[in-house]
């Protein structure tokens with residue numbers, strides 16, 4: 014191993030620099046020699062004097078290079094050097110003439126003056142208050158920000174992340190973090206509690222410190238929100254925090270009370286009617302338990318969603334019944350169809366309701382009703398807007414209605430960082446808003462949507478309540494339906510007639526607990542019996558690499574999606590991805606690769622974004638730019654760049670996104686994905702292994718969601734015993750939220766108030 018070498022010199026030439034990552038290659042003039050240095054060297058400029066240490070390595074093309082592991086700025090030594098430095102333009106606002114005057118006025122103390130008494134610069138002719146401000150700012154950037162980043166580098170925080178911290182807190186960040194490193198977890202997306210905890214340990218923060226406990230509680234509530242829960246019972250919260258932090262429970266309980274007083278959590282009596290974790294039951298086991306603890310954002314969102322739904326429901330203008338009857342007649346004639354009983358009811362009631370929910374499985378006519386409703390409102394001269402939670406769902410809606418449909422984020426003019434241009438101050442200019450795939454909308458997005466809808470508008474929510482719930486917290490669609498307060502129609506008759514398709518029919522059968530029709534000649538629903546994991550894997554490999562592309566013409570990469578109920582196990586997503594990557598995109602010398610933990614990415618791989626990133630930039634081939642890649646978006650790796658430490662992914666064949674290596678944890682291989690992650694997407698072909706797994710994941714809900722993702726073909730590979738198990742396992746994931754209760758509460762309050770008004 015080569016030893017650490019130290020050099021001092023002036024940066025003569027910058028060969029390469031990436032501002033985002035801080036990575037740089039430069040020539041250092043040591044007066045005796047030129048050394049090529051490289052590494053993460055943020056904010057270095059030509060003319061800087063540095064002391065660097067690192068190891069010498071031989072690059073096959075560029076020869077000797079020093080990989081820097083430590084860097085220190087050294088003040089320019091000689092008068093000449095100082096003048097050269099000041100006049101180089103490194104500090105904005107100081108050019109050659111000003112540098113000359115500064116040297117005359119302050120001599121070798123010139124830099125100290127900028128640093129310690131910058132107002133003395135006003136003595137120099139040509140420097141007024143405005144220029145002084147510019148000089149101070151640029152100097153800060155040159156020196157302080159550089160030291161700031163070095164400070165974070167020592168804590169293993171990347172330049173990218175350090176800049177995020179700087180943008181949030183400014184230079185005071187260091188002081189703040191030294192007082193309470195957990196603010197990083199609270200305030201900076203991308204830094205979780207565990208990482209902040211490691212930093213805290215490095216800094217010697219005590220395990221029972223109040224910051225640690227407070228941050229731990231917020232962490233648990235956030236983690237639970239990530240699994241769908243809007244709140245936690247206090248006992249469960251105490252237990253989980255105690256276990257995570259390894260501290261006594263009474264300290265946690267005390268901190269919950271303190272946080273509640275400060276408004277950092279919201280606490281309310283838990284209703285006996287809502288779901289509980291086992292721990293939340295009281296000793297008598299009668300189900301009436303202690304307190305529900307919410308993160309304030311979730312509490313507020315739940316309250317506001319309930320309130321706004323009730324408001325919209327209570328305020329609306331009804332069209333005359335004659336219009337509705339005549340419209341239905343005309344629509345049926347125009348389309349050459351006879352609407353079913355429930356379909357007619359849906360159209361009629363949508364027109365007279367402020368909020369209306371249309372649910373139904375595949376092929377039950379949801380899109381047909383959306384189209385009818387749009388026509389009716391347009392005849393009534395109402396402005397209609399359409400949206401769906403994902404890009405794919407919005408695209409499908411556009412195709413089905415021949416009208417523009419946007420993602421909800423776009424509709425609300427998303428600005429990044431959970432900021433939306435459309436809100437109660439600047440509501441959507443529409444009389445009617447129709448949202449498809451509502452089962453995917455979580456409570457936070459629902460709140461943002463409702464916030465931007467004017468009182469008196471019509472809101473129509475369309476979806477399939479048998480799909481899995483949203484990835485984010487809450488169970489919006491199910492709770493709205495369960496409240497029994499918001500008008501809705503469930504379409505239950507299948508209209509999709511097809512000689513060859515069994516997908517919709519089987520989906521409905523499965524939903525009723527009946528066995529699906531399998532393996533009929535010339536149909537689109539197959540089951541291949543294999544019992545052992547390696548046989549299932551082999552069969553899937555053959556289908557993807559040979560039979561489906563060669564005999565049916567499906568593209569293995571674009572058309573076929575493998576869905577699996579779980580990640581682990583012999584036929585889980587991880588095992589499938591390893592196998593499929595090796596056969597569909599094998600290693601080759603010209604393909605770049607990047608390993609992140611256990612994950613290996615290779616140029617050409619199919620990948621999926623696994624969390625919402627509202628701030629990441631994309632560009633497309635038309636030069637358009639935008640922000641945001643969302644949980645479940647699928648794309649392909651087109652470039653892995655070791656020098657820039659970046660990976661480029663193209664989503665939807667057009668949106669190009671560049672990922673810094675530091676954010677590769679937002680991606681995963683996607684030859685196979687979990688059924689949960691596939692929600693809201695559709696694929697031509699779905700293949701699913703059906704094998705042993707935990708009962709929670711071997712459920713009807715998962716099977717139903719998986720097969721309803723397929724447009725043209727479903728192939729299940731596995732053991733019939735487990736297929737039957739899935740059809741009969743109706744246990745659903747339990748989510749802690751109380752939208753239902755709040756809707757009922759606000760409706761009662763509204764009715765009471767209305768009565769008082771008229772008495």
Ligand SMILES: Nc1ncnc2c1ncn2[C@@H]1O[C@H](COP(=O)(O)OP(=O)(O)OP(=O)(O)O)[C@@H](O)[C@H]1O
Nearest residue numbers: 350351352353374375376377378379380381508509
């Ligand atoms: N009353 C009806 N009479 C005849 N055909 C109908 C009727 N309602 C719907 N259809 C037809 O049934 C098919 C499925 O309807 P539609 O696409 O509206 O259902 P969907 O619930 O939106 O389905 P999916 O959710 O699977 O997209 C379409 O071809 C549609 O034209």
